[in-house]
Amino acid sequence: MKWILITLLLLTSKYALIAKSLHVGSNHSFKTIKAALEKTESGDTVYIHKGLYKEGNIIINKSITLFGIDRPILDGDKKYEVLSVKSSYVTIRGLRVQHSGYASLDDPGGIKVYDATRVTIIDNELYDNFFGIYIQFSTHCLIKNNKIIAFGKEEQTIGNGIHCWKSDSLQIIGNSMKGCRDGIYFEFVNNSVIWRNTVTDNIRYGLHFMNSNNDAYFTNIFSRNGAGVAVMFSKKITMMNNTFNENWGDAAYGILLKEISDCHLSGNTFNKNTAAIFMDGCNRTIVEKNAFSNNGWGLKIQANCMDNTIQSNNFLKNTFDVSTNGTLLLNKFQYNYWDKYTGYDLNKDKIGDVPYRPLSLYSVIVENNPTAMLLYRSLIVTLLDQSEKKIPSLTPENFIDEKPLMNLLKL
Amino acid sequence: MGRIFKYVMLDIMKNRFVMVYTFILVLIGWSAFTLEDSSAKGILTLLNLILLTVPLVSILFSAIYIYNSAEFIELLISHPIKRKKIWLSLFWGLNSSLVTAFIIGAGIPLLIFAEPPLSFLMIGIGILITTIFVSLAMLCTIVYKDKAKGIGLTIVLWIYFALLFDGILLFLLFQFADYPIEQPMVLMTALSPLDLSRILILLQLDTSAIMGYTGAIFKDFFGTTIGMVVSLGLLILWGVLPFAYSLSKFKKKDL
Numbered sequence: 209m210k211w212i213l214i215t216l217l218l219l220t221s222k223y224a225l226i227a228k229s230l231h232v233g234s235n236h237s238f239k240t241i242k243a244a245l246e247k248t249e250s251g252d253t254v255y256i257h258k259g260l261y262k263e264g265n266i267i268i269n270k271s272i273t274l275f276g277i278d279r280p281i282l283d284g285d286k287k288y289e290v291l292s293v294k295s296s297y298v299t300i301r302g303l304r305v306q307h308s309g310y311a312s313l314d315d316p317g318g319i320k321v322y323d324a325t326r327v328t329i330i331d332n333e334l335y336d337n338f339f340g341i342y343i344q345f346s347t348h349c350l351i352k353n354n355k356i357i358a359f360g361k362e363e364q365t366i367g368n369g370i371h372c373w374k375s376d377s378l379q380i381i382g383n384s385m386k387g388c389r390d391g392i393y394f395e396f397v398n399n400s401v402i403w404r405n406t407v408t409d410n411i412r413y414g415l416h417f418m419n420s421n422n423d424a425y426f427t428n429i430f431s432r433n434g435a436g437v438a439v440m441f442s443k444k445i446t447m448m449n450n451t452f453n454e455n456w457g458d459a460a461y462g463i464l465l466k467e468i469s470d471c472h473l474s475g476n477t478f479n480k481n482t483a484a485i486f487m488d489g490c491n492r493t494i495v496e497k498n499a500f501s502n503n504g505w506g507l508k509i510q511a512n513c514m515d516n517t518i519q520s521n522n523f524l525k526n527t528f529d530v531s532t533n534g535t536l537l538l539n540k541f542q543y544n545y546w547d548k549y550t551g552y553d554l555n556k557d558k559i560g561d562v563p564y565r566p567l568s569l570y571s572v573i574v575e576n577n578p579t580a581m582l583l584y585r586s587l588i589v590t591l592l593d594q595s596e597k598k599i600p601s602l603t604p605e606n607f608i609d610e611k612p613l614m615n616l617l618k619l
Numbered sequence: 620m621g622r623i624f625k626y627v628m629l630d631i632m633k634n635r636f637v638m639v640y641t642f643i644l645v646l647i648g649w650s651a652f653t654l655e656d657s658s659a660k661g662i663l664t665l666l667n668l669i670l671l672t673v674p675l676v677s678i679l680f681s682a683i684y685i686y687n688s689a690e691f692i693e694l695l696i697s698h699p700i701k702r703k704k705i706w707l708s709l710f711w712g713l714n715s716s717l718v719t720a721f722i723i724g725a726g727i728p729l730l731i732f733a734e735p736p737l738s739f740l741m742i743g744i745g746i747l748i749t750t751i752f753v754s755l756a757m758l759c760t761i762v763y764k765d766k767a768k769g770i771g772l773t774i775v776l777w778i779y780f781a782l783l784f785d786g787i788l789l790f791l792l793f794q795f796a797d798y799p800i801e802q803p804m805v806l807m808t809a810l811s812p813l814d815l816s817r818i819l820i821l822l823q824l825d826t827s828a829i830m831g832y833t834g835a836i837f838k839d840f841f842g843t844t845i846g847m848v849v850s851l852g853l854l855i856l857w858g859v860l861p862f863a864y865s866l867s868k869f870k871k872k873d874l
Contacts, residue, residue, distance in 0.1 A: 458835055573789075577796050580789065581834060582804055585663070586817060587671065588785040 226251070233257030233280075241266055241274075241282070248272050250295075256280040256303065264288045269295045276302030279333065284308040289316035290337070299328040308337035315367060317342030318356075321349060329354060339367030340388065347376040351383060358387040360411050368393040369410070372400070380405065390416040391433065398422050407431075413438040413464075414455075417445060425450060435461040436481065445471045455481045462503070465490045475619065478503055484526075487513045496520045499619050505531055505571075514538045522617050523547060523566070531571040532607065541566065541609040545616050553614045564612040567603045569596035623695065623705060627712025631684065637716055640676055644668070644724020652732040659824070662733055662741070665725055666820055669745045670813050671781055673721060674752040678773045681713045681756035686766040693874055706757075706869045710862055714753045721745050737823045744816045747854045751812050752777075754862035761865040761872065784811045801836045812857045815850055 230244045231237060232254060238244035242263050244254050250271040258278035265288040268274070274291075280303060284290040287309045291300065298321075305318040317339035321327050327349045333356075334340040340356035343349055351370060360366030369385030370392045372378055378400040384407070385391035391407035394400070395418040402425035407414035414430035415437040417423065424446035430436035431453040438461075439445050445468065452462035462481035465471070469491040476498045478484035483505040485495070490513040500506040501524040509516070511534025520543045523529045529546060543559070544566075551562035570589045573580045583589050596603060631637055651664035685692075688709075695705050725745060729738040756773055763769035788807060792800065808814040822834070822841050840846040 577792055579796075579801055579804060580792050582792075582808070582818070582837075583785050583789060585666065585821060586785045586814070587782050588789065591782070 228252045229255060231255045231257065232261075234259055245270075245272075250297075265292060266290065267292045267294060268298055271295050271297035273299040274301065274303065275299075276304070276332075279304050281306060284316075284318070284337070286310070289318075289320055291319045293319065293321040293324055293327055296325040296327065298324065299330070300332060301328075301330045302332065304333040304335060305337065306333075306335040308339070310338045310365070312364075315339055315342065315371075317367065317371070320344070321346050324349070326350075328352075333357075334369075337367070339371050340369045340385070342367075342371045342373075343375050343378065344373045345375065346378075348378075349375070350379045351381070352379070353382045354384075356383065356385045356388065360387050360389055363389050363411055366411065368416075369407075372397045376400070379403070384408075385410060385414075387411075390414070391430075392416070394418065394420040394423065396420060401425070403427060405429075407433065407436075410434065416440075417442045420445070424448070429453070430455065430462075432456070434459075435464050437462070438464040438466070439468050439471065440464075440466045442468050443470055447471065447473045447476060449475045450477075452476065452478045452481055452484065454479070457482060461486045464488075465493070468493065473498060477501075477619075478506075483508050486510075487516065489513065491515055493517075494519075497617070497619055498522070499524070500529070501525050504528065508532070509537075509539060510534075511536045516540070517542075519543045520613075520617055521545070522619065524616075528568060528571040528574075529566045530607075531575050532567065532604070533575045535604045537604050537607045541607075542611050543613055544609055545613040546609070549612050549614075551612065551614075558614050560612040560614055564609045565597070565600060565603060565607060566609060567607045568593045569602055572603055623700070623708035624712050627708055628716060630688075631712060631716040634684075636680060637720055640680070640717075641720040641724050644672075644720060647672075648725040648728035652728050658732050661728075662737070662824065665729065665741065666817070668725060669741065669748060669820075670817055673725075673745055673748050674780065674813065675777050677717050677749045677752035678756045678759075678777055679770070680717070681753045682759050682770050682773045684713060685709065685757065685760045686769060696874060702870050703866060706866050710753065710757060713756075714750050717749045717753060718746050721749055737820075740823055741820060743851070744820060744854070747851070747858060748812060748816060750858040751854065751861075754858050754860075754865070758861040758865040761868045780811050780813045784814065788814070805837060805840050809850075809853050812854055815853060819847075819850055 230247060230252060232241050232244045236257060240263055241256060241261055248254060248270055253273040253275055255275050255277055258280055260281045260283060262283045262285055282290050282303055282305045284307045286307050290305045290308050300319060308318050309316045318334040318337035319329060320342040323345040325347045327346060329341060330352045332354045334354060335357050336359055341351055356369040358366055366389045368390040369388035370380060372394050374396040376398050378397060380392060380402045382404045386409050388410050389412050391410045391414045392402060393416045397420045400423045405428045407428060408431045410433045412434045414433040417439045419441050421443045427449045429451045433455050436452040436455045455462050460482040462478045462484040465487045467489040471493040473495045474497050478500045480502045484500050484503040486508045488510045493516045495518045497520050499522045503526045506523050506526040506529045509530060509532050511532055516539040518541045522545045524547045546564055546566055549560060549564045551560035553560055569592050647668055652658060652661035655661045726742045729741055755776055759769050759772045763772060808818055818837055819841055822838055841850055
């Protein structure tokens with residue numbers, strides 16, 4: 209039995225023994241990548257040495273590894289898609305891909321993956337491309353430690369950093385994106401994970417979900433994007449331990465949730481966003497253990513949201529902690545810490561004895577009549593808010609945290 | 620004018636009230652920046668100071684001072700001095716002492732702790748608001764010879780500008796909610812120096828982003844150099860017009 213196994217192993221390792229290494233570079237046997245690719249078989253490794261390669265569109269249709277040594281530069285000359293991966297089991301590592309073409313019909317990218325599985329893209333630099341990395345109809349791909357920089361001026365003329373379309377089981381880990389339209393874009397992408405990325409200064413959203421279900425993003429940083437994350441028309445998205453900083457502007461949000469259900473937000477930090485979370489048509493979502501500080505609005509929850517639970521969050525130094533646009537409230541607020549809470553705790557159970565109404569009258573007025581923002585920080589607004597706190601009459605009766613915490617939660 | 624101005628100045632400087640006012644401004648100004656954890660909070664505290672305390676003190680103190688120096692004014696008038704000169708000296712005396720108090724109290728901490736364009740704007744606006752309310756006080760003293768009525772009027776004016784005017788704005792906002800009223804509102808704010816100042820300063824702070832569409836419209840107007848010049852011009856007009864009117868009245872007034 210043992211001998212049969214060993215024989216089998218030897219037989220299968222035949223391919224590994226045959227696999228070649230091909231070297232591309234000015235001092236090596238192959239001068240161009242395309243020439244080397246013609247000589248490859250599946251399983252080979254192509255080492256690309258330092259240099260500038262302007263070879264138009266390079267198509268990879270065998271299961272090979274492209275390995276950059278001293279970061280060679282692949283340049284698309286602003287005309288071509290640089291790397292097109294049309295085979296499974298391809299690894300691309302250590303390259304700098306730059307200046308891909310611009311076209312609004314076929315969306316050329318720096319690296320584009322077509323109908324493939326288990327493609328690995330690690331440690332590359334994507335500089336000034338239309339789309340950075342583009343994945344379509346692919347599964348089980350790993351995109352790790354890439355650096356994507358683009359110089360988008362407006363939404364129409366620049367693509368996304370990492371664009372994923374109709375794919376499944378992707379892992380996007382440790383990348384950084386800057387200056388793209390959306391940092392990461394998911395459409396019809398399921399069962400995927402986004403972890404430890406740094407997404408800054410993108411024109412539209414840091415991370416954008418459309419019709420994608422069962423995904424998760426953890427421990428990412430989203431700073432100074434048009435909006436940090438937009439989750440739209442999706443289900444069962446888990447969002448944990450992310451940081452949302454300075455997504456600040458006229459229509460900027462930390463997270464924009466639109467028509468989603470059964471999601472879970474936990475342990476996120478929101479600092480200096482115009483509106484930290486905007487919920488529109490959001491159902492059965494749990495928002496817990498998040499920290500909201502120095503935001504214009506902590507939570508904007510529209511009246512069409514239902515059965516959401518907002519619990520155990522810290523609300524600190526926000527201009528408005530929450531606001532809503534109607535009188536209907538079908539969501540539950542409990543065990544939150546509000547820095548504006550002034551109640552007392554006689555039985556010392558660390559839960560305030562007086563329920564807290566987080567909705568200020570002025571926030572209701574502004575929601576109904578945005579021009580009233582004109583009176584921001586005027587004496588009359590302060591007086592109105594104080595009187596409403598004492599004798600609530602205009603704010604929705606059931607918008608209430610029955611069990612506000614006395615002390616800041618340690619998160 | 621020089622000598623009367625000097626006497627008025629010295630008289631006010633000796634007045635304990637202005638001393639106390641300066642001291643309180645110093646106290647608030649420094650504590651706002653040193654006790655708060657960020658300078659943005661300090662600026663908001665000073666904004667409230669400029670919009671509420673400064674106008675109240677300016678208008679009340681000036682009115683009381685002029686009523687109290689009624690005999691001194693009568694004495695001066697009995698001398699061969701032009702009435703215009705007397706009134707102007709009083710105005711400049713009051714104004715410069717209160718402005719000095721403001722600069723010492725709030726101006727220095729602003730210069731130290733706030734960023735240059737904003738700090739200059741806030742100091743400028745503080746000075747203008749002082750001037751405007753001194754000039755309004757002088758109008759009040761001309762309108763009523765009776766001290767109680769005159770001081771009552773100054774308090775009503777302060778409440779009007781600090782509170783009631785905003786109430787009226789809020790009412791109008793709701794009455795005309797169905798119409799595009801953002802632009803008329805820009806004009807409306809010109810009717811209250813305090814609103815105009817508040818918006819000018821708020822637009823310089825980064826909190827302006829949460830003002831949304833309205834903020835954008837305001838920024839379109841007030842954010843530009845022309846808008847800035849126009850609004851500062853309006854504030855100066857607010858300072859000049861009430862005084863000019865009171866001056867023309869004073870010239871003909873039977874004392």
